[in-house]
Amino acid sequence: MKIAYYPGCTLKTTAKNFETSAIAIARELGIEMVELPRWTCCGTVFSLTADDLIHHVAPIRNLIRVQEMIENGQIEDEKRVLTLCSMCFNTLKRSNLRVKENTEDLKKINDLMYREKDYRAEIEVIQLLELLKEIGFDKLKAKAKNPLKNLRVAPYYGCMILRPIEVGIDDPEDPTIQKDLLEALGAEVIDNPYKKVCCGSYQTVNNKEKVAELAYNILGHAQQEGAEAITTCCPLCAFNLDTRQKEVLKNHPDFQQMPVFYITQLIAVAFGLDNKTFGFNQNYVDPKPLLKKKGLIK
Amino acid sequence: MEEKTNIMERIAEANRPVTTGVDEKDIKDWVTIYIMGKGYRVPADLTILTAIEYAGYRLLRSVGCRQGHCGACATIYRRAGEYKLQADLACQTRVEDGMYLVQIPFSPAEKAIYDITKEPYDASVFIKYYPEVARCVSCNTCTKSCPQDLEVMDYVQSAIRGDFEAVADDSFDCIQCGMCAIRCPAEIVQYHVAQLGRRMYGRYGLTMPKHLKKRVEEIEKGKFKEAMDTITSKSREELEKMYAERQREPD
Numbered sequence: 001m002k003i004a005y006y007p008g009c010t011l012k013t014t015a016k017n018f019e020t021s022a023i024a025i026a027r028e029l030g031i032e033m034v035e036l037p038r039w040t041c042c043g044t045v046f047s048l049t050a051d052d053l054i055h056h057v058a059p060i061r062n063l064i065r066v067q068e069m070i071e072n073g074q075i076e077d078e079k080r081v082l083t084l085c086s087m088c089f090n091t092l093k094r095s096n097l098r099v100k101e102n103t104e105d106l107k108k109i110n111d112l113m114y115r116e117k118d119y120r121a122e123i124e125v126i127q128l129l130e131l132l133k134e135i136g137f138d139k140l141k142a143k144a145k146n147p148l149k150n151l152r153v154a155p156y157y158g159c160m161i162l163r164p165i166e167v168g169i170d171d172p173e174d175p176t177i178q179k180d181l182l183e184a185l186g187a188e189v190i191d192n193p194y195k196k197v198c199c200g201s202y203q204t205v206n207n208k209e210k211v212a213e214l215a216y217n218i219l220g221h222a223q224q225e226g227a228e229a230i231t232t233c234c235p236l237c238a239f240n241l242d243t244r245q246k247e248v249l250k251n252h253p254d255f256q257q258m259p260v261f262y263i264t265q266l267i268a269v270a271f272g273l274d275n276k277t278f279g280f281n282q283n284y285v286d287p288k289p290l291l292k293k294k295g296l297i298k
Numbered sequence: 299m300e301e302k303t304n305i306m307e308r309i310a311e312a313n314r315p316v317t318t319g320v321d322e323k324d325i326k327d328w329v330t331i332y333i334m335g336k337g338y339r340v341p342a343d344l345t346i347l348t349a350i351e352y353a354g355y356r357l358l359r360s361v362g363c364r365q366g367h368c369g370a371c372a373t374i375y376r377r378a379g380e381y382k383l384q385a386d387l388a389c390q391t392r393v394e395d396g397m398y399l400v401q402i403p404f405s406p407a408e409k410a411i412y413d414i415t416k417e418p419y420d421a422s423v424f425i426k427y428y429p430e431v432a433r434c435v436s437c438n439t440c441t442k443s444c445p446q447d448l449e450v451m452d453y454v455q456s457a458i459r460g461d462f463e464a465v466a467d468d469s470f471d472c473i474q475c476g477m478c479a480i481r482c483p484a485e486i487v488q489y490h491v492a493q494l495g496r497r498m499y500g501r502y503g504l505t506m507p508k509h510l511k512k513r514v515e516e517i518e519k520g521k522f523k524e525a526m527d528t529i530t531s532k533s534r535e536e537l538e539k540m541y542a543e544r545q546r547e548p549d
Binding site for chain 1: 420421422434435436437438442449451452455458459460461483
C-alpha cells in the first residue's frame with residue numbers, strides 16, 4: 001500500500017537513521033512511503049497564539065500537497081499522511097485540527113495561499129506507531145526472525161506524541177504502545193515512570209547543563225530498573241538523551257553510557273534487515289557492542 | 299496591429315526604439331503610467347524601461363543588459379484597480395494603462411563571506427551563514443515576487459534540509475535582482491542563500507566532467523601557451539585587424 005509520507009528537515013539531516021530504518025521496516029510490511037513532493041517545514045512547534053495564523057501556513061501547505069497526491073493518484077491511502085518525527089506529527093496534526101474546527105481560520109489561510117488549490121480539511125495526520133498498531137503487532141512478531149531476546153529496553157515517549165490529549169496517540173499518563181510493540185518483538189520491556197518526563201526540549205540550545213541533568217535522571221532511572229537501552233520516536237528527545245550523554249558523563253564520571261534507539265532501528269534489527277538500514281553511525285552512543293553481546297547483530 | 303504570439307517577437311517589438319525615427323503622430327496607442335506617482339503619457343508598446351526613458355529619465359542604475367539576463371532593472375508596480383504589488387524586470391515587461399511603478403536600483407542585502415573549501419557539505423552551512431532561513435514560514439511571497447518565475451520558497455526549504463542539488467536546480471536561472479529578499483517577511487536573503495548552495499553543490503555535489511579535467515591538464519601542460527603569447531604580444535591595431543579578418547560563419 002502506498003501512503004503519503006512527510007519527512008521533515010531533521011530526518012534529512014541529523015536523524016537519517018530514523019528515516020532509513022522506518023522506510024525499510026515499512027517496505028517489509030508491504031507499505032511504500034511516498035515522500036511528499038515540494039514539502040516545506042512542518043511549522044516547528046504549533047503556535048498557540050490565537051491570531052498568529054501565519055505560522056499555520058506551512059503545515060496547511062503540506063496538507064495541500066497530500067491532497068494533490070491523492071488527486072494525482074500517487075498514493076493509495078486516500079485520506080492520511082504518515083509522519084515519523086514526533087514534532088512534525090504534533091505540529092501538522094494540531095494545525096489540521098485547528099482549521100477543521102475553525103472554518104474562518106481555514107478560509108483566511110486558503111486566501112493567503114491563493115496560488116494553491118484550497119485545502120478542504122479532509123486529510124488525517126498519523127504517526128508511524130499508530131500505523132504499526134493498525135497493521136497489528138502480531139504481524140510484526142511474525143516478521144521478527146531475529147527476536148530481541150534478553151534485550152532489556154526502556155521505552156521513552158516524550159510529550160509530542162502524547163499531548164495535548166486531542167492529538168495524542170496513547171494514554172498521556174501511562175502510554176504502552178512502545179511496550180506492546182517491543183514485547184511482541186521479544187524484548188524485555190522496562191516500563192518506568194520516567195518514560196514521559198520532559199527531556200528538556202529546546203532548552204538544549206541555551207541550557208545544555210540543565211538538559212544533561214534531565215537526561216541523567218531519565219537514563220539513570222531506567223538503568224536502575226535494569227534497562228540496557230532506550231527507545232524513542234522523537235529526534236529531539238533522541239538528541240537530548242543520546243548526544244547529551246557527553247555532558248552527563250562529564251558531570252557524573254561513574255555514569256554508564258547507554259544506547260538510545262529510534263524504535264524503528266530496533267524493529268529493523270528484529271526483522272533481520274540489511275544493516276545498512278540501521279544507520280547506527282548517526283547514534284552518539286554506539287549500539288553495536290550491546291547488540292553484538294546479545295547476539296542480535298554480527 | 300497584428301497579434302504577435304511568439305515571445306521573442308514580442309520582446310523584439312517591445313525593444314524597438316519607438317522614440318527615435320518615428321513621428322509621434324504615427325503612434326496610435328498610448329497609455330498613462332505613473333512613475334513614482336507622477337503621470338506620463340507614453341506609447342503603449344514600450345517596455346517599462348523604455349517608457350521611463352521616453353518620459354525623460356536617464357537611468358544610471360536600474361538598467362543593464364536590456365535583454366532580461368542581468369537582473370539590474372527590477373521594478374515594483376501596481377496595476378490600476380489592484381491592491382497587489384507585482385515585481386518584474388523593467389526591460390521584459392510592457393507598460394499597461396494606469397500602472398504605478400518604481401525602479402529598485404539596489405538591494406542592500408547582507409552577503410556572507412565564506413570559504414567553501416572549509417565548510418561541511420551539509421545543511422549546517424546554510425544555518426551558519428544565513429540563520430534567517432530557519433524563520434521561513436512558507437508564505438511563498440518570495441516565489442510570487444520572482445521575475446524569473448522560480449520556485450524560490452521551495453529552494454529555501456531545500457536549503458534548510460541540506461538538499462544542495464534541489465537548491466542548485468531550482469535557483470539555476472536566478473539573476474540576483476533581489477526582489478525576493480526585499481519582499482520576504484522573514485528577512486531571508488534568498489538569492490545569496492541560493493548562490494552559497496550552488497557553489498557548494500558545484501564543488502562537492504557534482505563530479506568533475508572528464509573533458510574539463512582533460513582540458514585543465516592540457517592548459518597546465520602549456521598546450522595553449524604559444525597561441526596565447528602570440529595574441530597578448532600584439533598591438534591594439536593588429537588585434538583589431540585579426541578580429542576583422544577572423545574566420546566566421548556568414549550572418
